[in-house]
Amino acid sequence: MKTFFGVLWDFLVLLITWPILLIRALCNKPDKKDFAVVEEPEIDVDTIAQHLSEAVQIPTVSMVEEFVDNKQAFYDLHAWLEKTYPEIHKVAEKNVINGFSLCYYIKGTDPSLKPGIFLSHQDVVPAPADGWDYPPFSGKITEDGFIYGRGSQDMKSHMICLLEAIEKKLKEGGSYKRDIYLCFGHDEEPGTSFEGAKYICQFLQNRGIKAEFVIDEGGAVVDGRMLGVPHSLALIGATEKGNGDLELKVERFGGHASNPKPPTADAVLGKAIYKLEKSPMPSKWTNLTKVTAKELAKNCGGSALGGVFKFALTNRDVLPHLVKFVFTLASPMTNALVRTTFATTMLWGAKARNVIPGEARANINYRMLTTDCYEDVEKHIKKKLGPEVQVTSIANSPSSPEADVTAQAYKNLEKSIYESFDDIVVAPYMFIAASDARFYYPLTNDIFRFDPFLYDLEDQRRIHGINERCSKDNLRRGTKFFIVCLENMCN
Ligand SMILES: [Zn+2]
Missing domain, CATH: 3.40.630.10 (Zn peptidases)
Structure with a gap:
């Protein structure tokens, strides 16, 4: 609901202020880089x-x-x-x-x-x-x-x-x-x-x-066009998401498959997994993802998609909910940049084909934003799935700190990429694995x-x-x- 009203608010802001936002986007030009690609070294x-x-x-x-x-x-x-x-x-x-x-x-x-x-x-x-x-x-x-x-x-x-x-x-x-x-x-x-x-x-x-x-x-170096950048795009992972596994477990009356009594543990678990897919964690802008958006905004363009991305990313500060919404829908990769994600990776039920299991279990692998922690994940899941589904943590590795992208080491790495590759744009980002x-x-x-x-x-x-x-x-x-x-x- 909060997301809905946020997007609605941004949409109203967009309706009123679009000429100013358009000028902002049109004036947002790439930084001048003084790097020249070095000669090909002699390598076999x-x-x-x-x-x-x-x-x-x-x-x-x-x-x-x-x-x-x-x-x-x-x-x-x-x-x-x-x-x-x-x-x-x-x-x-x-x-x-x-x-x-x-x-x-x-x-x-x-x-x-x-x-x-x-x-x-x-x-x-x-x-x-x-x-x-x-x-x-x-x-x-x-x-x-x-x-x-x-x-x-x-x-x-x-x-x-x-x-x-x-x-x-x-x-x-x-x-x-x-x-x-x-x-x-x-x-x-x-x-x-x-x-x-x-x-x-x-x-x-x-x-x-x-x-x-x-x-x-x-x-890696990727084709920037998928993010509206008409160049190769070098993404430097300046932090990485946290990750872990948790187990969902449902216990119900099991027995012989000839006389089922619904809902079975499998059905309740299946419904819970579906509900979790439909109820993701809230999207957020982390400090680093804001920098990613800023760098991309300067360099987007050259196509209709590039124009849309340029407009959206340049005005991310004015339309934060709307742009998050665009990231959510644009691709699984952009979605993963703005929220903690869940993936169901393993399922366990009965050990025989004619048995209704007394318990059904699922492994949920999660990847956490740098602003979330395991407690946030557990709280979200328990709230969405209710007491019928037991939630147990299996493993948890917290997210990494965000590196300083104004540090000399980052600048030297950025320079090295500009000097090694033709027609390239460099941006820091949150590594999602x-x-x-x-x-x-x-x-x-x-x-x-x-x-x-x-x-x-x-x-x-x-x-x-x-x-x-x-x-x-x-x-x-x-x-x-x-x-x-x-x-x-x-x-
Ligand atoms: Zn590897």
Whole structure:
């Protein structure tokens, strides 16, 4: 109801003030950027593609459930890294943390500078072979320039481009002023990182490290047109949503399927799940999402959609409810930026086909805005579903602090993107998934998530799906980005 009146109020404001709002939008021009794209560095993209292919062929599936004994793959990856990046292994102090995670320390020449930390995870999700054009751990390199296989996007390509950039620098006799830590966890994918990132961060804390910045996966270069920006759009994750699971449980009279007495536990639970979908958490503007809207507003245009977005985002401060409403409807991604979301991921009922279960359960995976906490989520669900549905917390990881996007580290990262990519706009945003980065806050608040690859929607669907692949073009872009980024941020 509150939302309805908010939208109605904004609509009335719009009716009265639209000429002023239109002028505001028309005057909202992009900032002048003084960055020039740097020349293409000399890199051998075929060799990098071969390296990615070899890394993909090592099936480092996270060691959980039926893969709990998949230790050898991680040992093989460690050995392969040592063979493939000899200069790094010559110079760096290598630490194996908690058996499988890696932390390389490359000493810089200026001890007065705080270290820079670059993250990556070694593990990948499982990949049943069904539906793949090439076996998922074949690392097949195709004629049209793609490397296929699990991990080729998430995230061995990121790790390899980073290592290629450093290896090249060291091979040429170069060095970095800032100390560099390369931290490669081994259990990011199951969503815990309790064995990898957590231990690595503890190791760094024990060394008394305070970092200048941390860079991890998350965020990418996307086609800006879907948000009304007629350029490529580089999104830097400057925080990440909290996440967790809770269980809904309904207990009713069960029994033989031949004489059902409605409503059954399944029916009550089903109704509750449907109700939850129809009753989302309230939408909100966080400080960071306001910055995202401001940056996009300056750069929208060039089409009817671009015009609408420009008008709406420029006037977000005047029409906050209406613009939130547009975000809610525009796409699942924009909806996830303005509210805590719920997804029903697992269901349990009877164990036999002819049994009415005495209890039905559902797992709800939630992703929390930085302004919400678990108590808000639980309160909302209990209020909407009533006492018949029991709500139990299974796991909860709070959202991360928002990084300072006026800090030098952010400015240097932004500059690196402008210098690496043509025709691009950079904006910070709230990363809606989870990454290892959330464990590194004891070391710094300046934690940014960015993958230097250009992905369309089809590519994005391949991550964790079938036919995951990375193009040679993306490997070229990614390696160039890390060369530029390391110069700007560590020299
Ligand atoms: Zn990942």
